[in-house]
Amino acid sequence: MIKYPLRVTILCVGVGLIALGCFIALAIVEGFPDLVAIAVLSALALYAGNRAVDFPDGTKFSAGFMIEAAAVVAFTAAGSLLGSLIVGMFCGLSIANLRDRDWRRVSFNVGNFGLATLAAAVVFALFPSSWMNSPPLLIAAAILLTAVFFVVNDGLVAVVLSMMTGEPVASTAREMASSTFQSLPFAILGVFLGRLYLDVGVVIVPLFVVPIFVAREIFASYVALKRSHDDTVRILIGALETKDKYTAGHAERVAMFANYIGLELGLAPKRLERLRLAALMHDVGKLVVPNHLLNKPGRLTEAEFAQVRLHESVSAEILTRIDFLAPVAPSALSEYTRFSPVADEKGQPIEPHIVAVADAFDAMTSTRSYRKALSQSTAFRELRENAGKQFHPRVVDALIVAIEIRHEEYGAGHEAQVHDFAVEPPAAGLGSAGLGDLLAEESGRDSDSPEVTAT
Amino acid sequence: MSQIQRTIATASVITVGLACFAVGTGLASTTFTIAVLAAAMLVGELLELRPPERAAVPLSYAVVLMLLRAASPGEFLVAVIAVELGAFVLRPAPNVATRAELFAQRIIAAAVALGLYQLVISVADSQSKQIVLGALALAGIGELLVDEVVFSLQTRRLDLSWRGRSGELALVTSGMLMAVGYAGLEGKGGIGLWALLLFSVPLLAAWYSFERLAVIRRTYTQTLQALSIVPELGGLVREGHAERVAVLALEMGRDLSLDPRELEYLEAASLLHHLGHVCLDDPSVLGRPVDPSEVAQASAAMLRQAQFLAPAAELLSPDPLPFGGGSRSQTSVSGQVLRVASAFDELSEGGDARSLDGAVEVLYSGPGYVYDPRVLAALERVLERRSLVPAAL
Incomplete structure (x- = not known):
């Protein structure tokens, strides 16, 4: 259970009490509005508020605001502010918080949503009623309602959050503001639901909410299945890491660097997702390489070497079998990812080159069985020297820019994992034995220049 | 961008443009309205809800319900035939036989919808709230039944359970909402073509979700197979x-x-x-x-x-x-x-x-x-x- 500072407790209870006070005052002054409308809209608000979809990027999306906007329009036009307050309070009532007996949160959320909706209703009551007959003016009203609602709602949340974290209210509020506009489509639909409710009655409600809730459920199953897919890919990575402990975290880091490069090059979200999975899975083929070869301390024989090299074609074969990843399957082949200006002009996909650079950078900045990690500046130099020869120059530039603007540091002295060695490997250079250097030698043979190749 | 995406994008822009023009200038003559709805139907023909393990259904089935409210039976049939001829040309289906089959199937579905709607309205001899809503629901179900019959003839499998029908449910309710929003009920609440612009949004969101779900399902199965x-x-x-x-x-x-x-x-x-x-x-x-x-x-x-x-x-x-x-x-x-x-x-x-x-x-x-x-x-x-x-x- 979270420990709340005293002033947070006071604020939470206070918000709840103010909402309760408004409820009592309005009930006395104006009486209860249409009970069917209250029951239907409150039930929907409760349902929608508790069935938010968690997006993979951490934001939440709920249709609750649509119901609140509908309530504001329908009840205000019927001369009731109380209806909006009640529906708002139900929208803020979280079943999870009730189950946890987190009463401060319950009080704060119920009060906050109720008061924000009430504020929107008060503003809406100031509009001339002729607005109701003009769709463009109703849309304008929806924008205003959204603004009022979020000034109150986000404002109060920002105050509480800044009390908890100690960060200034303004910056917390600014962070929240971006998600506000995502709710605007719901607000627009909501005002029209409210208007049609007035004209047509309660039958309009199911017609309105069913498509939205279907979309919501299907989207939620998409998000859930995406998570299980990620889990499955992670199984693979876990298996790879048990085979070769020096590569712990390698796949995840390659995916991260690939994402940096992809963002820098302005790839579309779909391509970024494809790139991420390709980067995670680029070494999958290593699963078929026997453990003793992966961890062999000395030199590999020709036959053993051939067996190890097989992993690239196995990885490519596996990626090819997944339609979504098939276009970037060559990411796993070191021959393909060598930069060639001719191929570049032909408009071949850039993803394999991104994976190659991310892979090489992480290999250089991590400790391997045959050498210690290089420093970041050495790794950058290697990449720059081989740009246009082994690596795609635009990709190399993008990686360096992306890491520099983030002020991040990888390589010697900045590794996530500390390795203990019986015999310390050499601190610099490519070392003398092991898989990586054999691959480096192999690729060096055709270009006459010493190069770095990731394993 | 593929050919089909370009087609859909162009047709959508035309639809939205025409609709905005119509609602902006107040020039919403019946002919014009029908033209806008026909354009929307054409877009809907090319966008299909593809629920897992169910037959795909085109979004145009929702627009059909709106067209029932906006057009006379004669206009309705002319519009539907024009749209289906357009779809016949634009459809990405591989061969002419498939296109012709779909052409016939859609015309029959629209005719069934029209028949059921008119039947209910004329038998009840009223335009009351319940009658109109019932007629619209029946028309929507009728369209889906035509598809269901064709699907079970093709797969020789009849599955009338409720499982996996959320997409169809969203389609019919969206269509009814657009139809009700267009002309209102009992003369109240109509917002004309705004209904098309606004109330197609949830349906498009559902369509988008189904598309994403289909991609991730395929990827997931293939990942398991690749691992195997x-x-x-x-x-x-x-x-x-x-x-x-x-x-x-x-x-x-x-x-x-x-x-x-x-x-x-x-x-x-x-x-x-x-x-x-x-x-x-x-x-x-x-x-x-x-x-x-x-x-x-x-x-x-x-x-x-x-x-x-x-x-x-x-x-x-x-x-x-x-x-x-x-x-x-x-x-x-x-x-x-x-x-x-x-x-x-x-x-x-x-x-x-x-x-x-x-x-x-x-x-x-x-x-x-x-x-x-x-x-x-x-x-x-x-x-x-x-x-x-x-x-x-």
Whole structure:
């Protein structure tokens, strides 16, 4: 259970009490509005508020605001502010918080949503009623309602959050503001639901909410299945890491660097997702390489070497079998990812080159069985020297820019994992034995220049 | 951008442009309105809701309901035929025969919708709230029924259950909402073409979600299948073993009427039951024996790391206890199915009829009565069915 500072407790209870006070005052002054409308809209608000979809990027999306906007329009036009307050309070009532007996949160959320909706209703009551007959003016009203609602709602949340974290209210509020506009489509639909409710009655409600809730459920199953897919890919990575402990975290880091490069090059979200999975899975083929070869301390024989090299074609074969990843399957082949200006002009996909650079950078900045990690500046130099020869120059530039603007540091002295060695490997250079250097030698043979190749 | 995407984008822009022009200038003559709706229908023809394991339904079915309210029967039919001719040309379907079939199917669906709507309205002789809503709902269901009939004729499978029908539900309710929003009910609440602009948004959101779901479903299945061949690529298991076991296990699972959830786990576990082999310290190559319980344990340990696959991991029993007595409770039916399917595939290497029979016999007389006789009976039934349809082998 979270420990709340005293002033947070006071604020939470206070918000709840103010909402309760408004409820009592309005009930006395104006009486209860249409009970069917209250029951239907409150039930929907409760349902929608508790069935938010968690997006993979951490934001939440709920249709609750649509119901609140509908309530504001329908009840205000019927001369009731109380209806909006009640529906708002139900929208803020979280079943999870009730189950946890987190009463401060319950009080704060119920009060906050109720008061924000009430504020929107008060503003809406100031509009001339002729607005109701003009769709463009109703849309304008929806924008205003959204603004009022979020000034109150986000404002109060920002105050509480800044009390908890100690960060200034303004910056917390600014962070929240971006998600506000995502709710605007719901607000627009909501005002029209409210208007049609007035004209047509309660039958309009199911017609309105069913498509939205279907979309919501299907989207939620998409998000859930995406998570299980990620889990499955992670199984693979876990298996790879048990085979070769020096590569712990390698796949995840390659995916991260690939994402940096992809963002820098302005790839579309779909391509970024494809790139991420390709980067995670680029070494999958290593699963078929026997453990003793992966961890062999000395030199590999020709036959053993051939067996190890097989992993690239196995990885490519596996990626090819997944339609979504098939276009970037060559990411796993070191021959393909060598930069060639001719191929570049032909408009071949850039993803394999991104994976190659991310892979090489992480290999250089991590400790391997045959050498210690290089420093970041050495790794950058290697990449720059081989740009246009082994690596795609635009990709190399993008990686360096992306890491520099983030002020991040990888390589010697900045590794996530500390390795203990019986015999310390050499601190610099490519070392003398092991898989990586054999691959480096192999690729060096055709270009006459010493190069770095990731394993 | 592909050809079809360009077409859809162009048609959408035209639709929205016309609609905005109409609502902006107040120039909403009937002809103009019908033209806008026809353009919207054309977009809807090219966008289909594709629920998993159900027939795809075009979004145009929702616009049809709106058109019923906006046009006279004659205008309705002219518009529908014009739209379907357009769709016939633009549709990405591979050959003319398929296009022609779809053309006929859509015309019939629209005619059924019109017939049902007019029938209800004229029989009741009223435009009251209940009558109009009932007529619209019936018209929407009528369109879907036409599709259902065609689909079950094509697949020779009739499934009238509610499962997987959320997309169709969203389609009909959206269509009704657009129709009600267009002209209102009992003369109140109409907002004209605004209804099309606003109320198509939730339907498009549903469509988008279905598309994303379809992509991730395919990717997920293919990832499992790709993983399943890793031991084969490493030369640890005979080629195609995992795939064959998965197919056989699913057939047996259906024969034993396992529920869809269990079948899903059974499939995943069958595909991945040898995956752990690659993690063993010194995986032996094909032909040399390796301790099967060790493989099962390693595979189960891998599956357990993924939350979604954890129940599948439980099907990979670490020690193949003989069936009967205490072990009955320890191994689920699905687990038994997997073991029988896997053992059968290993025994029936040749694949011809005699070796299949031999394999079943070996399983029955296995040392210490290892396998559940009910599951073996299911295997026999599946094999018998396969022998009736030789192509299935």
